[in-house]
Structures are given as C-alpha cells and as structure tokens.
Amino acid sequence: xxxxxxxxxxxxxxxxxxxxxxxxxxxxxxxxxxxxxxxxxxxxxxxxxxxxxxxxxxxxxxxxxxxxxxxxxxxxxxxxxxxxxxxxxxxxxxxxxxxxxxxxxxxxxxxxxxxxxxxxxxxxxxxxxxxxxxxxxxxxxxxxxxxxxxxxxxxxxxxxxxxxxxxxxxxxxxxxxxxxxxxxxxxxxxxx
Amino acid sequence: xxxxxxxxxxxxxxxxxxxxxxxxxxxxxxxxxxxxxxxxxxxxxxxxxxxxxxxxxxxxxxxxxxxxxxxxxxxxxxxxxxxxxxxxxxxxxxxxxxxxxxxxxxxxxxxxxxxxxxxxxxxxxxxxxxxxxxxxxxxxxxxxxxxxxxxxxxxxxxxxxxxxxxxxxxxxxxxxxxxxxxxxxxxxxxxx
Numbered sequence: 001x002x003x004x005x006x007x008x009x010x011x012x013x014x015x016x017x018x019x020x021x022x023x024x025x026x027x028x029x030x031x032x033x034x035x036x037x038x039x040x041x042x043x044x045x046x047x048x049x050x051x052x053x054x055x056x057x058x059x060x061x062x063x064x065x066x067x068x069x070x071x072x073x074x075x076x077x078x079x080x081x082x083x084x085x086x087x088x089x090x091x092x093x094x095x096x097x098x099x100x101x102x103x104x105x106x107x108x109x110x111x112x113x114x115x116x117x118x119x120x121x122x123x124x125x126x127x128x129x130x131x132x133x134x135x136x137x138x139x140x141x142x143x144x145x146x147x148x149x150x151x152x153x154x155x156x157x158x159x160x161x162x163x164x165x166x167x168x169x170x171x172x173x174x175x176x177x178x179x180x181x182x183x184x185x186x187x188x189x190x191x192x
Numbered sequence: 193x194x195x196x197x198x199x200x201x202x203x204x205x206x207x208x209x210x211x212x213x214x215x216x217x218x219x220x221x222x223x224x225x226x227x228x229x230x231x232x233x234x235x236x237x238x239x240x241x242x243x244x245x246x247x248x249x250x251x252x253x254x255x256x257x258x259x260x261x262x263x264x265x266x267x268x269x270x271x272x273x274x275x276x277x278x279x280x281x282x283x284x285x286x287x288x289x290x291x292x293x294x295x296x297x298x299x300x301x302x303x304x305x306x307x308x309x310x311x312x313x314x315x316x317x318x319x320x321x322x323x324x325x326x327x328x329x330x331x332x333x334x335x336x337x338x339x340x341x342x343x344x345x346x347x348x349x350x351x352x353x354x355x356x357x358x359x360x361x362x363x364x365x366x367x368x369x370x371x372x373x374x375x376x377x378x379x380x381x382x383x384x
Contacts, residue, residue, distance in 0.1 A: 002301075002308070002333040005345075009230040010307050010332050012260060012347055013205045013354050013365065037229035038201040038357070039239035039322045047231035068204060074369050079376030094379065109194075115202050116194070122321040129314040129326045130231045136321070140202045141194040153197075153358040155204055161369060162205050162354070165230070166345040168373060173205065174366035177266050177353060181360060184271030187286065 013162035016077055016170065019046065020065040020099070020108045020116075021057035023085070028092040028099045028108045029053050032081030034163045036066065039134065043122060046133045053085030058133055062121040063105035066135065067113035068160040071172055076112070077161065078170070104138045114158055115142040205354035208269055208362065211238065212257040212291070212300045212308075213249035215277070220284040220291045220300045221245050224273030226355045228258065231326065235314060238325045245277030250325055254313040255297035258327065259305035260352040263364055268304070269353065270362070296330045306350055307334040 014034040021029050031054045035047040044066060048055055058064050069077035076095045085091050092099065099108040104118040119135030126132075148154040161170045177183075206226040213221050223246045227239040236258060240247055250256050261269035268287045277283050284291065291300040296310040311327030318324075340346040353362045369375075 001336055002303075003336050003339070005332050005334055005343075007234045007329045008309075008332040008345075009233065009236065009329060010258075010260065010309050010334070010345070011207050011209075011228065011230050011236060012345075012350065012352050013207060014229070015203050015205060017203075035230050036203065037206070037237075037239070038203050038227050039237075039324060041201065042199045043321055044201065044203060045229075045231075045237065045239070045322060045324070047229070047237070066202075068202065071369055074375050075379055076376065078370065078372055078374070079379040082373055082376050082380045111194075117200075117202050123319060125317055125319065125322065125324075127315060127317065129235055129328070130237060130317065130324075132231060132237070132317075132322075134321045137199045137201060140197050140200040142197055142202070144193055144195050147195070148359070150359075151197075153200075153202070153204075155356045155358060155361070155363070158204065160204050162365070163372065164347045164365075166347060167340070167342075169347070169371055170369045170375065171347070172366035172369055173354070173356075174364035177263055177362045177364055178270065179361055180270055180355065181274055182270070183266050183362065184268065184274045187267055187271040188274045 012164060014165060016069040016161040016163050018067040018069050018080060018110060018113055019054050020110055021054050022061055022108060023057050024060060029057055029085040030080045030092055030110060032077055042137045044135050048133060050131055058121055061106045063107045064119050065102060065107045065109055065116050066119060067110055067116040070114050070159045071161060073112050074161060074170055114146050204356060206357060208261040208353040208355050210259040210261050210272060210305055211246050212302055213246050214253055214300060215249050216252060221249055221277040222272045222284055222302060224269055234329045236327050239322060240325055242323055250313055253298045255299045256311055257294060257299045257301055257308050258311060259302055259308040262306050262351045263353060265304055266353060266362055306338050
C-alpha cells in the first residue's frame with residue numbers, strides 16, 4: 001500500500017561530489033554537492049545555487065574538477081558542505097588536505113580523493129526550472145589502488161560515499177546484486 | 193599516485209530509475225535510466241536520447257512517473273533497459289507487473305516498485321551540450337514498509353538498487369558512515 005508523502009525529491013542514491021575551483025587570487029575552494037549527474041558520455045551537469053563561491057570561480061576560470069569523496073575522508077567531505085567559501089577564506093587550508101593544479105584545466109585536484117574528472121565549462125543552463133553548470137570532461141584521473149585487473153574502476157576498492165537526502169546520511173556501497181544488460185536477458189529472450 | 197584514464201564519466205553511484213509513461217493508445221511503457229538527478233527541491237532532470245519511446249510519450253502527455261527499482265525487482269528493472277518500447281509493443285505486459293493510473297498526472301504507477309514521483313513536464317532543455325527532460329514533482333508515493341518511525345524514507349528498508357557505470361553492475365546500499373551536516377561540524381568549529 002503506497003502512501004502520499006508530498007513533493008519529496010526521491011532520487012537515491014546521490015553521489016558525494018567534491019567540486020574544486022580556484023578563486024580570483026588562485027586560492028583553492030572545494031564544495032560538496034549531491035545534485036550532479038552524467039548528462040552525456042563526456043558531459044556532467046551540476047545544479048548549484050548561483051550564489052556559491054564555486055559558481056563565481058567557475059565563471060571566472062571556465063574550468064573545475066569533480067572528485068568523489070570516499071569513506072575515510074567523510075569528515076572533510078561533510079565540512080566542505082557546511083562551511084561556505086564566501087565566508088571562510090581559509091576554507092580549504094583548514095582541512096590540511098593537498099591540492100595540485102590539473103595539467104588539463106585551470107582547476108585544482110585534491111590529492112586525498114580517489115578519483116577526479118577534469119572539466120571545462122561547456123555551458124550554463126539558466127531557465128525557469130533549472131540552474132545548471134554543464135562540464136565537458138577532458139580527462140579522468142584515478143588512484144591506481146581503485147582499479148580492477150581489467151583496468152576499470154572497481155567501486156568496492158574506490159569506497160566512494162553516497163548521499164541519502166531523505167535523512168541526510170552518508171553510506172557506503174553494499175553487495176553486488178547483478179550485472180546490467182544481463183540480469184534481464186532471460187526475460188527478454190523468453191518472450192520474444 | 194593517480195593515473196589518467198581518459199574521458200570517463202566518473203559519477204558513482206547512479207540511481208536505477210524506472211520511468212513510466214503512456215503511449216498514444218494508453219499503453220504502459222517503462223524504461224530504465226541512470227542519468228537522472230534532482231535539480232531543485234521539486235524538480236528532477238533526466239538526460240535521455242530523444243529517440244526513446246519514453247521521450248515521445250512524455251511530449252504527448254506532458255507527464256511521467258519516476259520510480260526507484262529495488263533489489264527484488266532487478267530482473268525486470270534490467271529488462272526495462274534491454275528491450276526498447278519502440279520495438280516491443282508488449283514490453284510492459286511481458287513482465288507480468290501491475291500498473292495503475294496516477295491520481296496526480298496522466299502516467300502509470302508500477303505497483304511493484306517501492307517509491308515513485310509523479311511528475312509533470314516542466315521543460316525540455318535542448319542545447320549543444322544536453323538533452324534533458326525536466327520534471328516538476330507534484331507528489332511522491334511510497335510503500336509504508338519503507339518508512340522509518342519518524343515518517344521519512346529509510347533507505348535500508350527501501351532496498352533500492354544503484355548503478356555502477358564503470359563496470360555495469362547493480363549494487364545495494366551498504367552501511368551508514370555518518371550523518372550529513374554533522375560529521376564535519378568539529379572541523380568547522382575547531383578552526384573558526
């Protein structure tokens with residue numbers, strides 16, 4: 001029996017994205033964002049409030065990085081969501097984390113996070129229903145320790161966090177249930 | 193040490209969204225989509241290829257539902273991603289699943305999936321970098337068995353699947369690591 005619960009945005013899980021930018025003085029800023037998704041093979045879209053320091057920095061540099069936060073870095077990841085770069089000039093330095101400039105775009109890579117996309121600004125979508133930053137992925141960098149023997153990212157090794165917006169929780173990935181384009185094959189064939 | 197792996201869209205996890213629509217004859221269609229996200233408190237955006245039957249149906253009815261697939265329904269969820277509604281007129285019927293018309297929008301609710309958003313079409317974003325269907329959430333319905341005592345959705349009870357695009361796997365949610373706007377509070381206060 002289903003119950004009406006109102007206008008609840010019921011997308012689960014959400015990623016825990018760490019968006020890295022430089023400000024006008026070359027200072028590193030990082031923010032925590034959950035409302036981001038792939039929107040094409042080499043594109044991602046981030047829905048951000050325009051007042052964020054990150055948005056100003058992206059407009060300035062036409063570039064940003066997007067990393068995934070992993071379990072061991074949950075404290076800093078959450079901190080990047082609590083404190084605003086508009087109010088704390090030393091926001092990044094407070095964590096003691098380390099940043100290097102990307103060799104692909106004018107944006108910082110935070111060394112502590114295991115995987116990062118280096119993006120240039122493709123477009124800002126600004127309509128009645130959405131304010132979205134679209135990034136073109138130029139390259140992705142990953143810790144070798146997060147790769148499988150087949151050279152692809154292993155999400156169990158990555159140990160990335162996910163966000164539960166219903167109750168504001170961070171979770172880890174659980175067990176593998178099935179392989180896509182495989183689990184439903186019998187059903188597809190049986191009825192052809 | 194980080195390794196370059198090219199233009200890999202590295203968002204993890206992704207949701208396993210079941211998009212429900214009616215066609216021109218009132219027949220139910222369901223497709224599986226991973227590239228969807230919340231883009232405002234009552235808005236979601238789905239990046240879909242325009243050729244999908246689902247997109248035609250959404251343009252026709254200006255409405256759709258978005259459910260989350262859970263672990264016990266992984267076979268049908270995957271099947272909804274393998275078979276195209278353009279090629280299989282009985283795509284939905286083949287599963288033996290049950291649909292009822294939403295009381296909020298002209299779109300079907302699939303009874304087997306535990307939570308569903310009832311959406312009207314807000315806008316189609318069609319630019320050089322994105323083709324996105326933006327939905328306005330009018331209401332969300334959830335199985336009472338997925339609710340906590342506080343009346344909010346419990347993601348452990350929901351048992352929703354997530355998608356790993358790196359290696360095309362479906363996973364379940366793991367353990368809770370921390371509470372958001374809390375895990376980073378000490379770090380925020382310590383350095384104020």
